[in-house]
Amino acid sequence: MTVEMIGEKTILVSLCEGDMRRYSLSLEGDDDKMRSGLKDLLCRVGEICGLDHRGKSYLIEALPSSKGCLLIISVHAVKHRRKFRIKRNRARELCVFFDADAMLDFWRSRPQGGYAVYRYEGSYLLLPGVSVSTETMARLSEYGELYPVSEATFARIREHGAILYPGTYPMTASREAI
Structure with a gap:
């Protein structure tokens, strides 16, 4: 696995087949095991790059490569969403x-x-x-x-x-x- 910062808020991660098996990742499917593996991968990438995960959201793009895949991870600060409640009265x-x-x-x-x-x-x-x-x-x-x-x-x-x-x-x- 190689990790590169390609911008202030963008990280490029290159995974080989062994890394994908280690983190239970695949380019197809969406299950809890894969989500757990992706969380573990993000923690590892955060340790390597020195990123604090608190208050961050991620956009992850996965591109297939000949021996695994490339991940482009964009890091964003989480915006606090305003909550609105619609009061429904009896008609x-x-x-x-x-x-x-x-x-x-x-x-x-x-x-x-x-x-x-x-x-x-x-x-x-x-x-x-x-x-x-x-x-x-x-x-x-x-x-x-x-x-x-x-x-x-x-x-x-x-x-x-x-x-x-x-x-x-x-x-x-x-x-x-x-």
Whole structure:
């Protein structure tokens, strides 16, 4: 095995067939035994070149040669990856009434509050608050269709829709206080 530094962050390693057997390496296949051998080889190369393995990542290119293989190893500092977490909330539903009569019939039935009714793009929409009971949501299906939507859709309707019934919806209460 011969090891040469061919750049500040690049190492050329020439392996003969005996070295490849010693480190359980082959140009074909990918198993745990080969990975273990590659780790041992990287440690040995690090000792020869004086490289510290902590905080480093490697790009290894293997090229076949007549009596073994050539490895071109590029050494890079590991960048700390920022971790992002996507918070998934339970999908909220809005009710699109079949027509104005259906909306009025629902309003006359006077279920508990916790919702607001808007006119938006020619439709009558009910936006339930967080405290709407499952019984009220079940009753809504008699008067319209329920659709799961995102918070962004709720915000767009509240911003651009005409409010018909404010109910006790939290956002409309804060808007009235302003």
